[in-house]
Amino acid sequence: MISSSSASAPSPLLIRLSELARLAPWVITALATAERDRRRSPAKREMVAERELLRKPRAILSGWAFQQRILTDGRRQILNFLIPGDVIGLRTHLEPVASSSIVAVTEVVTCAVPEAEPGSELAEAYAVSAALDGHYLVAHAIRLGRFTAQERLIDWFLEIQGRLALTGIGRDDQFPVPLTQELLADLLGLTNVHVNRTLKLLHREGMVTAQGGTITLSDQPRLRLMVDYRTPHLVRNR
Amino acid sequence: MISSSSASAPSPLLIRLSELARLAPWVITALATAERDRRRSPAKREMVAERELLRKPRAILSGWAFQQRILTDGRRQILNFLIPGDVIGLRTHLEPVASSSIVAVTEVVTCAVPEAEPGSELAEAYAVSAALDGHYLVAHAIRLGRFTAQERLIDWFLEIQGRLALTGIGRDDQFPVPLTQELLADLLGLTNVHVNRTLKLLHREGMVTAQGGTITLSDQPRLRLMVDYRTPHLVRNR
DNA sequence: CGGAAATTTGAGATTGTTCAAATATGGTGG
DNA sequence: CCACCATATTTGAACAATCTCAAATTTCCG
Numbered sequence: 210m211i212s213s214s215s216a217s218a219p220s221p222l223l224i225r226l227s228e229l230a231r232l233a234p235w236v237i238t239a240l241a242t243a244e245r246d247r248r249r250s251p252a253k254r255e256m257v258a259e260r261e262l263l264r265k266p267r268a269i270l271s272g273w274a275f276q277q278r279i280l281t282d283g284r285r286q287i288l289n290f291l292i293p294g295d296v297i298g299l300r301t302h303l304e305p306v307a308s309s310s311i312v313a314v315t316e317v318v319t320c321a322v323p324e325a326e327p328g329s330e331l332a333e334a335y336a337v338s339a340a341l342d343g344h345y346l347v348a349h350a351i352r353l354g355r356f357t358a359q360e361r362l363i364d365w366f367l368e369i370q371g372r373l374a375l376t377g378i379g380r381d382d383q384f385p386v387p388l389t390q391e392l393l394a395d396l397l398g399l400t401n402v403h404v405n406r407t408l409k410l411l412h413r414e415g416m417v418t419a420q421g422g423t424i425t426l427s428d429q430p431r432l433r434l435m436v437d438y439r440t441p442h443l444v445r446n447r
Numbered sequence: 448m449i450s451s452s453s454a455s456a457p458s459p460l461l462i463r464l465s466e467l468a469r470l471a472p473w474v475i476t477a478l479a480t481a482e483r484d485r486r487r488s489p490a491k492r493e494m495v496a497e498r499e500l501l502r503k504p505r506a507i508l509s510g511w512a513f514q515q516r517i518l519t520d521g522r523r524q525i526l527n528f529l530i531p532g533d534v535i536g537l538r539t540h541l542e543p544v545a546s547s548s549i550v551a552v553t554e555v556v557t558c559a560v561p562e563a564e565p566g567s568e569l570a571e572a573y574a575v576s577a578a579l580d581g582h583y584l585v586a587h588a589i590r591l592g593r594f595t596a597q598e599r600l601i602d603w604f605l606e607i608q609g610r611l612a613l614t615g616i617g618r619d620d621q622f623p624v625p626l627t628q629e630l631l632a633d634l635l636g637l638t639n640v641h642v643n644r645t646l647k648l649l650h651r652e653g654m655v656t657a658q659g660g661t662i663t664l665s666d667q668p669r670l671r672l673m674v675d676y677r678t679p680h681l682v683r684n685r
Numbered sequence: 686c687g688g689a690a691a692t693t694t695g696a697g698a699t700t701g702t703t704c705a706a707a708t709a710t711g712g713t714g715g
Numbered sequence: 716c717c718a719c720c721a722t723a724t725t726t727g728a729a730c731a732a733t734c735t736c737a738a739a740t741t742t743c744c745g
Contacts, residue, residue, distance in 0.1 A: 278589050281675045286592040288585060300581060309585065327565055343538060346584050347526060347547065351516050353591035354524040354636030358701070389723060398592035403701055405725060421710095437519045596733075627691060641733055643693060659742095692741065699734070709724065715717090 220244055221376040222268040222320065225294030228375050229341075229443075230334035239323045239331075244270065246321035250313040257297075257311040265321060266298035266335075272317035273387055276309045277395070287396040289345065290314070290369065290388070294376035296322055299339045315387050337443060344441045345372075353398045356436065358407040361397040364436040366417060366424055371440060381429060387422045458482055459614040460506040460558065463532030466613050467579075467681075468572035477561045477569075482508065484559035488551040495535075495549040503559060504536035504573075510555035511625055514547040515633070525634040527583065528552075528607065528626070532614035534560055537577045553625050575681060582679045583610075591636045594674065596645040599635040602674040604655060604662055609678060619667060625660045 223240055226232060232240075247270065250256045256274060274291040288309055291297060297311065297319070325332035348368060352361045369386065373379045390408070391401040399407075411417040416432060418425040426432060461478055464470060470478075485508065488494045494512060512529040526547055529535060535549065535557070563570035586606060590599045607624065611617045628646070629639040637645075649655040654670060656663040664670060 278585070280589075280593065284593045286589045288588055300578065340538065343581070343584075346581075346588065347516070350526055350584065350588045350591055351518075351524045353588055355518065355522045391723080400702060401724085402703080402726090405723095406701090409725085629691080638734055639692085640694090640735080643691095644733095647693085686745100688744090690741105690743075692739100694739075695737090697735085700732085702731070703729085705727090707724100707726075710722080711720100712722100713718100713720085715719105 219377075221270060221293035221378070222296075222322075225376045226331075226334045226338070229337040230330045232330055232334065236323075236329070236331050243323040244268075244320040248319050250274075250317045250319070252313055252315050252317075254313050255310055256313055256317065256319075266296055267319040268296045268322050269293050270318040270320050273314040274311055274317050275314060275392070275396070276311050278309045285395045286398070287392065288349065289342070290396070292369070292372060292376070293378065296335065296338050299335055299342075314392065341441060348439075358397070358399055358403055359411060360436045361399070362393070362404070362407055362411060363417065363432050364438060365393075365397060366426060367429070367432060367436070367438050370424075370426065382427070383423060383425045385422055386419075386424045457615075459508060459531035459616070460534075460560070463614045464569075464572040464576070467575040468568045470568055470572065474561075474567070474569050481561040482506075482558040486557050488512075488555045488557070490551055490553050490555075492551050493548055494551055494555065494557075504534055505557040506534045506560050507531050508556045508558050511552040512549055512555050513552060513630070513634070514549050516547045523633045524636065525630065526587065527580070528634065530607070530610060530614070531616065534573065534576050537573055537580075552630065579679060586677075596635070596637055596641055597649060598674050599637070600631070600642070600645055600649060601655065601670050602676060603631075603635060604664060605667070605670060605674065605676050608662075608664065620665070621661060621663045623660055624657075624662045 220240070222244065223237060226240070227237075248267070250272075252272075269291050271293055276288040276291070277285055278288065279285050291311070323331065325335055345368065348364070352364050356364060366386075370379065370381070370384050373384050374381070379385060388396075389401075390404045393399075394401040394404045397404065408417065408419050412419070415427055417427070432438070458479070460482065461475060464478070465475075486505070488510075490510075507529050509531050514526040514529070515523055516526065517523045529549070561569065563573055583606065586602070590602050594602060604624075608617065608619070608622050611622050612619070617623060627639075628642045631637075632639040632642045635642065646655065646657050650657070653665055655665070670676070
């Protein structure tokens with residue numbers, strides 16, 4: 210039996226932040242230390258109450274969660290899915306909004322995140338992370354405003370593939386997405402029924418396969434063209 | 448004839464930033480100085496090209512503009528309208544995205560904005576401004592994802608009313624909105640035809656009147672209830 | 686006073702929704 | 716290991732919201 214220890218597995222947080230900025234060795238140590246402060250949320254549990262502020266930023270070590278807003282009549286809009294390596298609560302610096310709640314999809318393990326000195330590489334990494342969040346939110350608005358159901362699904366699959374790849378999860382053409390069609394619907398501004406039909410359609414047309422929590426994209430270049438997909442391009446000034 | 452000098456008119460930028468944070472007198476002076484560096488864009492002119500970074504943040508002194516993203520097939524999604532007092536390019540600190548272009552609706556006058564010392568009240572004002580931008584973007588995603596055409600119009604009118612009020616423009620029930628129905632359509636993810644019909648409907652139902660670039664809301668409390676409207680609530684931590 | 690741009694209206698086509706029921710699927714206790 | 720339950724997916728049929736295309740009509744601007 211091959212020993213598969215969870216203790217020494219490379220941290221998705223470390224992997225991702227290293228992609229976003231160059232981290233000095235001592236920062237990596239600080240991250241590893243901070244990661245010892247873990248918290249576990251069972252699947253479907255609300256992690257951050259709607260009108261509550263997240264005191265300190267935390268990162269997701271494993272599992273998926275999402276940010277949502279629920280309207281009084283029960284309609285729900287999911288703003289973003291959070292995956293391993295994502296950092297929550299960065300914007301909290303001063304948060305004008307008590308906007309959205311965070312809910313775990315699967316079991317989620319989070320950890321504390323070290324505070325960054327202004328001007329440090331870690332601060333840079335956080336800033337890039339926050340800027341990426343902004344980028345994805347803009348992309349989401351465009352999806353919701355101007356894309357058809359097919360396009361919304363394709364575009365979001367491409368996006369999440371890229372995000373997962375940032376932490377080394379999945380491959381170009383195949384990656385895990387542990388979401389129900391209803392969650393997908395609430396993300397994409399559709400109904401679960403229509404998501405189901407559209408997925409089916411995409412499958413028949415040989416573009417996307419959704420099977421047991423795994424998404425398979427058959428022809429990424431073609432899909433990218435279809436939705437005019439733009440990979441976020443990191444630019445550092447100065 | 449009463450003298451109406453434009454020179455001594457209170458700056459919308461100053462008004463707005465003063466609402467967002469307490470500004471020391473010398474900061475106010477610095478703002479007034481920076482405002483001398485003005486630039487004028489004629490109506491309909493693209494102010495910031497799509498893949499170009501905004502070098503330095505600027506503020507809008509007069510006129511309306513908008514941020515848009517245009518898809519290859521011509522579809523357009525407007526992400527945000529910029530009004531007097533708004534600051535552009537704050538996120539530029541490091542911008543991961545060459546996301547959207549900015550276009551003037553009316554003639555627009557912008558001015559430079561002084562750099563803020565980290566930790567200063569001015570930095571605080573900018574941070575709050577950026578956080579507000581984030582809030583409005585979230586609100587936009589929810590509008591586009593889960594609101595009907597009627598709700599989108601109502602919700603956005605409430606939002607822009609609040610934003611205009613921040614710089615002292617308009618009243619609770621009546622305010623200027625110099626936009627064509629087509630621009631509104633591209634903002635709200637609808638067609639100009641449907642915006643027209645929905646505005647008409649809202650007018651027949653006595654809720655909203657759109658006349659000559661002016662919007663009149665007849666019963667704000669009722670409208671707020673209809674769309675579960677949430678005024679952004681500024682919270683400073685520490 | 687034009688002429689271009691914006692608004693308005695009509696009619697038919699689409700896309701996506703709703704409601705309800707049938708059919709998997711996955712996890713759990715026995 | 717299997718039966719069973721809850722949850723998720725799938726399907727059908729009717730319906731509603733929004734779009735498309737085209738043609739007035741009105742408004743605004745030079």
